[in-house]
Amino acid sequence: xxxxxxxxxxxxxxxxxxxxxxxxxxxxxxxxxxxxxxxxxxxxxxxxxxxxxxxxxxxxxxxxxxxxxxxxxxxxxxxxxxxxxxxxxxxxxxxxxxxxxxxxxxxxxxxxxxxxxxxxxxxxxxxxxxxxxxxxxxxxxxxxxxxxxxxxxxxxxxxxxxxxxxxxxxxxxxxxxxxxxxxxxxxxxxxxxxxxxxxxxxxxxxxxxxxxxxxxxxxxxxxxxxxxxxxxxxxxxxxxxxxxxxxxxxxxxxxxxxxxxxxxxxxxxxxxxxxxxxxxxxxxxxxxxxxxxxxxxxxxxxxxxxxxxxxxxxxxxxxxxxxxxxxxxxxxxxxxxxxxxxxxxxxxxxxxxxxxxxxxxxxxxxxxxxxxxxxxxxxxxxxxxxxxxxxxxxxxxxxxxxxxxxxxxxxxxxxxxxxxxxxxxxxxxxxxxxxxxxxx
Numbered sequence: 528x529x530x531x532x533x534x535x536x537x538x539x540x541x542x543x544x545x546x547x548x549x550x551x552x553x554x555x556x557x558x559x560x561x562x563x564x565x566x567x568x569x570x571x572x573x574x575x576x577x578x579x580x581x582x583x584x585x586x587x588x589x590x591x592x593x594x595x596x597x598x599x600x601x602x603x604x605x606x607x608x609x610x611x612x613x614x615x616x617x618x619x620x621x622x623x624x625x626x627x628x629x630x631x632x633x634x635x636x637x638x639x640x641x642x643x644x645x646x647x648x649x650x651x652x653x654x655x656x657x658x659x660x661x662x663x664x665x666x667x668x669x670x671x672x673x674x675x676x677x678x679x680x681x682x683x684x685x686x687x688x689x690x691x692x693x694x695x696x697x698x699x700x701x702x703x704x705x706x707x708x709x710x711x712x713x714x715x716x717x718x719x720x721x722x723x724x725x726x727x728x729x730x731x732x733x734x735x736x737x738x739x740x741x742x743x744x745x746x747x748x749x750x751x752x753x754x755x756x757x758x759x760x761x762x763x764x765x766x767x768x769x770x771x772x773x774x775x776x777x778x779x780x781x782x783x784x785x786x787x788x789x790x791x792x793x794x795x796x797x798x799x800x801x802x803x804x805x806x807x808x809x810x811x812x813x814x815x816x817x818x819x820x821x822x823x824x825x826x827x828x829x830x831x832x833x834x835x836x837x838x839x840x841x842x843x844x845x846x847x848x849x850x851x852x853x854x855x856x857x858x859x860x861x862x863x864x865x866x867x868x869x870x871x872x873x874x875x876x877x878x879x880x881x882x883x884x885x886x887x888x889x890x891x892x893x894x895x896x897x898x899x900x901x902x903x904x905x906x907x908x909x910x911x912x913x914x915x916x917x918x919x920x921x922x923x924x925x926x927x928x929x930x931x932x933x934x935x936x937x938x939x940x941x942x943x944x945x946x947x948x949x950x951x952x953x954x955x956x957x958x959x960x961x962x963x964x965x966x967x
Contacts (some may be wrong), residue, residue, distance in 0.1 A: 530617070530620075531617060531620070531621065531641075531642065531646060532646065533644075533645045533646045533648075533649040534583050534586065534587050534649070535587055535617055535646075536642060536646040536647075536649040536650040536653070537583065537649040537650065537652055537653045537744060538583055538584065538587060538588075538614070538653065539614075539617060539618060539621065539623065539650060539653065540649065540650040540651060540652060540653020540654045540656075540657075541555055541580075541603075541653035541654070541656055541657055542555060542614075542618070542629060542653070543623060543629050543630060543633050543653070543654055543657075544630065544653060544654040544655070544656065544657025544658045545557055545558070545630070545657035545658065546628075546629045546630075546657075547627065547628050547629070548611075548615065548618075548624075548625060548626050548627065548629060549626065550626075551611065552604065552605060552609070552611065553604065553605065553611060553614075554602055554603070554604050555602065555603040555604070555657065556597075556600055556601075556602055556657075557572075557600060557601040557602075557603065557656070557657055558599070558600050558657075558658075558678075559572070559599070559600065559601055568747045569596075571746050571747040572601060572745065572747050573594065574746070575744075575745050575746055575747065576592070576593075576594045576601070576603060577593075577594070579744065580592060580603065581593075584605070588609075588611070588613055588614050589610075589613075590605055590606060590609035590610065590611070591605070591606045591609070592604060592605050592606065592609075593606060621637060621638045621641065621642075622634070622636070622637035622638065623638060628682075628683070630679065630680070630683050630685060630688065631682070631683040631684065631685055632685075633685065633688050634687065634688070634691070635688065635691040635692065635695065636691070638650070639691075639695055647699070648741065648742070651695075651696070651699075651741060652741070652742060652743060652744050653744070654677075654692070655677065655741060655742075655743055655748075656743055656744055656745045656748065658677050658678055658679060659675055659676065659677050659678075659743070659748065660675075660676045660677075660678050661675060661676075661748060673733070673734045674704060674731045674732065674733060674734065675731070675732045675733075675734055675737040676729045676730070676731045677692070677729070677730040677731075677732075678727060678728070678729050679727060679728040679729075679730075680727050680728075681709030681725045681726065681727040681728065681788070682725075683728075684709075684788065684789065684790045685790075686708065686709075686728075686790060686792060686793055686804070686808060687792075687808070689706065689708065689728045689730065690804075690805060690808045690809075690810045692730065693706060693730050693805075693810065694810050694811060694812060696730075696732075696740070696741070697766075697767065697812050699740050699741075700740045701732055701736050701737060701740045701741065702732070702733075702736045702763050702764050702765070702766055702767075703730060703731070703732060703764070703767060704731045704732055704733050704736070704763075704764050705729075705731045705801060706728070706729065706730050706731070706801045706804070706805065707726075707727075707728060707729040707731075707801065708728055708793075708798075708801060708804045709725060709726065709727050709728050710724070710789065710793055710798060710804070711724040711781035711783050711784060711786075712778045712781065712784075712797060712798045712799075713798070713801065714726050715779075715781055716776060716777075716778045716779060717776075717779055717833070717834040717835055717881070718779065718833055718834075718835070718836050719779045719780060719781045719782050719832075719833055719836070720781075720782050720833075720836065720846070721781075722783075724781070724783065725788060733763055733764070735763065736763045736764075766812065767802065767805070767810075767812040767813060767814060768812050768813065768814050768815075769814070770802070770814045770817065771814075771817060772800055772802065772814065772817040772818075772820075772821065774821075774824070774827075774828075775799055775800050775821070775828065776834075777827070777828045777829060777830045777834065777944045778797060778798070778799060778828065778829065778830070779830045779831075779832070779833060779834055780797065780829065780830070780831045780966065784796075784797070784966060785966070792807070792808060793807075793808075795965060795966050796963060796964060796965050796966070797825075797829060797957070797964040797965070797966065798964075799818075799821045799822070799825075799828045799964075800818070800821060802814055802817065802818060803818050803821065803822075803962070806818040806962050807962050807963055815962070818962055819962065822959060822962055822964060825953070825957065825959065825964060826944075826950060826953055827944055827945075828944070829944065829949075829953050829957060829964075830942060830943075830944050830949060831854070831949055831952040831953070831956070832850065832926065832927035832940070832942035832948075832949060833846075833927065833940045833941070833942060834880065834881050834941070834942060835880075835881030835884060835885055835939060835940075835941055836939060836940045836941075837885065837888050837897040837937070837938075837939045838897070838937075838938060838939070839936055839937065839938060840931045840932075840933070840936045840937070840938040841936070842938075843929055843931075843938040843939065843940050844918065844929060844931075844938070846940060847860065847918060847920070847927065847929045847940060848860065850920065850927060851920045854948075854952060855920050855921070855926075855948065858920050858921040859921070860918055860919070860920060861918070861919050861920075861921060861922040862916060862917070862918045863916075863917050864914050864915070864916055864917070865914065865915065865917050866911070866912060866913065866914055867886060867907065867910050867911050867912070867913050867914075867915065868911040868912060870882075870886075870915070870917070870930075871883075871886075871907070871911075873924070875924040876924060876928075876943075878943035878944070878945050878946070879928070879941045879942065879943045880943070881939075881941045882930075882941050883903060883904075883907060884899070884903065885930055885939035885941050886906070886907050886910070886930070887899035887901075887903040887906045887907060888937060888939055889910075889915065889930065889931075889932040889935075889937050889938075889939065890906050890907070890909075890910045890913065890932065891906055913932075915930055915931060915932055915933075916929075916930075916931040916933055917929070917930060917931075918931070920948060921948075923947075924946075925946050925947040925948050926942065926946050926947065926948030926949065927940055927941070927942040927946075927948070928940065928941055928942065955967075
């Protein structure tokens with residue numbers, strides 16, 4: 528691998544991070560969105576491409592590149608007539624893909640073993656320049672915890688690459704703050720019908736942990752990360768394998784749990800924490816013993832019904848009927864009227880954690896989407912004497928419940944993990960094999 532020097536390593540990392548390659552050309556997508564559309568940054572980015580990156584390509588592969596600005600993105604492409612065969616040969620030599628959207632097919636197993644010294648960091652810098660986001664909204668809890676977020680499109684379905692990259696960075700001395708996987712158990716943990724869960728992957732590092740080991744080649748990113756680094760006051764996370772995990776909120780079994788948008792290694796499986804993915808996907812840094820504890824508590828962490836789903840009465844009545852027909856055809860729907868005052872004092876409903884938010888939704892004078900406006904407790908207290916409709920599967924409070932305000936036709940479904948019908952489905956439909964929790 529003597530011919531893969533640090534400049535080539537950077538170019539190949541940039542291609543892996545954002546490149547599409549066909550027979551005779553490539554396109555590198557730098558998804559800067561609004562951040563890269565600000566005039567001062569646009570000038571710096573353009574200068575970076577036309578000097579540094581163009582020089583890299585020219586000195587290494589004997590052709591020049593140029594750029595164009597698309598919809599909220601920058602596109603680097605070779606000049607007409609460029610011969611990219613040598614570049615594709617180098618990709619192949621590193622066992623990296625040579626056609627299509629490279630990130631969808633990339634496996635880092637081989638490249639990790641052959642890159643040495645500064646070429647390792649150059650290769651990773653290329654990926655960072657293409658994929659790292661420095662938007663100020665990326666933070667842990669407050670502005671005192673600014674985060675570098677390495678963002679990988681969910682369309683890649685490449686869970687393996689995400690785990691490989693994060694593991695490699697950990698081996699090099701960085702401490703991951705958090706990973707978000709492109710899976711409904713992370714992006715739609717409470718509503719089984721939320722279709723917007725495909726928000727992609729994010730590997731997040733607190734800024735100082737990132738800067739201690741890594742950098743950017745693009746000047747625009749180097750300037751910004753130096754600025755946000757000054758805001759960090761929170762200490763770094765402890766290493767992943769030493770972490771103690773607090774009990775997470777239950778995950779709802781999503782309607783897309785078996786989606787074709789998920790690869791086999793995570794399809795039709797349930798995950799209770801982002802480290803649960805890491806452990807199942809065999810990251811050597813995962814806190815395996817902590818994940819074992821969560822899996823052993825599966826009956827407190829799986830909900831087959833919506834924890835809270837808001838909408839219209841007709842829509843949600845149909846949803847409850849679907850649940851009844853699919854899983855409990857021997858039971859009938861049972862309807863009653865009940866005062867809010869009686870409802871919130873009912874002992875069997877104490878575990879229905881989304882109920883108060885749902886009641887505020889039913890009675891709020893105005894909404895922000897499906898969120899109530901105003902103080903939740905005040906809304907509920909002012910409606911304690913109001914009568915609402917309550918629909919259950921069977922005549923007990925043993926499963927998912929539909930709550931309806933017939934005056935404005937708003938409704939919500941709420942449930943609890945501990946209810947009898949949910950526990951019945953866990954026993955009937957869940958299989959555990961070591962750390963993997965699957966659905967029958």
